[in-house]
Amino acid sequence: MTEVKHESDILSSQRRTAKVVTLILFVLMSLVSIYTLFFVPTEDKTIIDNIMMPCVALSAGYGYYLSRKGNHIRGIYVLLAVISIASLLYPLAADNVGWQTAIVMALISTAIANGTLPSQSSTRISIGAFVFAILIVLIELFAPGATSIPTTSASIVVTAVLAIIYLGIIFYRFRQYALQTKLIITFIALSIISVSAVAFAINRLILSELTDRVNEQLTEVANTSANSIGKELTSQVNFLQILASDSLLRSFLESQTPNSDLSEIENLDRQWREAVAANNTNQLMRSVLQNETSNVLLEFKSNFPSHVEVFITDIYGSNVVSTDITSDYYQADEEWWQRAYNNGRGAVFISQPIFDRSTETLSLQMAVPIFDSENANVIGVLRTSVNLEIITPILELGRPGETGRTEIYLPDGRELELHLEEDGEIELEVEDAPLDIIEILKLNQPFMDTIHDGELVLVSQAQLVTEVDLENETETAVQNLGWRVVTLQS
Structure with missing residues (x-):
């Protein structure tokens, strides 16, 4: 009679513990679910986070309901099953979380089982937790997750603390287990250590070879x-330099008397811009587009279609020959012109990628100097827009x-x-x-x-x-x- 009463007291205590555990888990996991779903940025969580937290919260709520109805054992089994399945899926969703997940799952499962289930059932749960822990570790080692979460010092410390707590629980209850249970736990523990060590070594070796x-x-x-x-x-610049050495272009520039009056140049630039804005072609534009050397540039553009706009200025920055209507007439205020003219010494210029308004293309501006027939003096600057395609x-x-x-x-x-x-x-x-x-x-x-x-x-x-x-x-x-x-x- 006394033994029956003792077993009844133990069952009542386990039922009360089950109510408390499931209620606390339900409240905590509900709060965590709300925070995860609505406040954690997408890049800082995985798909499993959005599913696992609510599922654990619901299973805890269901476990609490069954505990109130007098069937706490079934409720605890449902809760532990959901935790185990979620833990098994977690390393498939993210890398670098398997070890922590395995230890946390084993710790929670063992702690809940020991406090709410009969001795025989809690022993089976402990063994099952070991098996699931092995599976989680193997998944972590050999199955890449959908995303990668870096291993931090904090996660290592938390994992170590949880491992110590878990081992403490096992050692604390070890004397209470039957001999068969002790042998099973010892065998599984040795299996985990050996399998993990071999799997870790193989994984590192394979990872090293793949990385190399x-x-x-x-x-x-x-x-x-x-x-x-x-x-x-380099080839595109070389093409431009060959064009710059064309004898017809040199002769044309040497025959010209460049206008050095800045105020007059700026006035012509204003007229040019006004014509561009009105979509008109004035006499100044026609003199640049249709002269004795225009065909040389047009032929170059035809042979090298990536050069979408080619034109030449004199030593004061005014347009003298062009294949297209440029956005302005005066170029000496532009960086490309100043770098290519280089105070009369000449230099190669290549710009960073820009969107060229004149040609409506993502392009590079390239510019080279044009020297006289003696290659002694700069007599002009040749500019092109090269399509980055x-x-x-x-x-x-x-x-x-x-x-x-x-x-x-x-x-x-x-x-x-x-x-x-x-x-x-x-x-x-x-x-x-x-x-x-x-x-x-x-x-x-x-x-x-x-x-x-x-x-x-x-x-x-x-x-x-x-x-x-x-x-x-x-x-x-x-x-x-x-x-x-x-x-x-x-």
């Missing part, structure tokens, strides 16, 4: 793309795998990247570069990894020109652009 292989591939793609882009830009094929080839891409990071914090438009066409666009990638590029290492938009991203970078002849001003101008060709694999 990807490193070589991305570095090769970045270097190849950088060299190809550098050669392409010339590098689109190079960036398209720089796509390692389905998730790889090659982009160009500019020194002003922008990037050139390819976009797939709705009509299926691939367009080259310029936009602000992500700050986290900019920061990691400052390390100036050829290969790195980082977390970007919640995913692990492998990054390789290369300078535009790796071998520069300092006496070749064209290659120096390309190098001075400061572009970083970046290949990324996510």
Whole structure:
């Protein structure tokens, strides 16, 4: 009789504990669910977070309901089943959370079972928690998650504390277990240690080999793309310099008497701009578009269609020959002109990518000096706008795998990247570069990894020109652009 009463008291105590545990979990997990769903940014959580928290809260509420109805054992089983399933799915949603999830799941499951279930049932739950912990660790090691969460010092400390608490619970109750249970727990514990050690070693070895292989591939793609882009830009400048040495152009400029009166030049510039605004063509424009050397520029533009606008100024910055109507007449106030004229000494100029209003294209401005027949004095400046689509094929080839891409990071914090438009066409666009990638590029290492938009991203970078002849001003101008060709694999 006394034994029956004792068992009844234990059952009543377990039922009361079940009510308290399920009620507390219901309230806490409901609050956590609301906070996770409505206040945590999308990039700081996974899909499982949005599902797991409400499910655990609902199962705790259901467990509380069953406990009130006198069926607390069933309610606890439902709660523990939901916690176990959610924990098993969590490492599939995010990397670097498996170890913490395994320990937390085992700790919570064992603690709840020991306080609310009969001894035999709590023993089965403890064994089941061990098994689920092994599965979670194996999933973490061999199945990549949908997103990547970096391992922080705080997470390591929390995991260590939870592990100590969990082991403390096991050792505290160890003497109360039957011999068979002790043997099972010891066997499973040794299995966890051995399996985890072997799996960890294999995972690290495979990860190291894969990282080295990807490193070589991305570095090769970045270097190849950088060299190809550098050669392409150098070739376009060389074409322009060949045009600048044309004898007909030189003769035309040498035969001219350039106007040095700035006030008169500015007046002509105003007339030019007014005609552009009114969409008219005045006599000044016709004299620039239709003269004895216009055909030379038009033929060059026809042979090299990436040069969408080509024109020549005299030594005072006034337009003298052009293939198209430029936005203004006076050019000496422009940076490209001043750099190319270089106080009469001449120099190669290449701009950063700009949207050219005259040609409605994303382009580079390139300018070179025109020297007289003796190559002694600068007699004019030749300018072109080069459509940046010339590098689109190079960036398209720089796509390692389905998730790889090659982009160009500019020194002003922008990037050139390819976009797939709705009509299926691939367009080259310029936009602000992500700050986290900019920061990691400052390390100036050829290969790195980082977390970007919640995913692990492998990054390789290369300078535009790796071998520069300092006496070749064209290659120096390309190098001075400061572009970083970046290949990324996510």
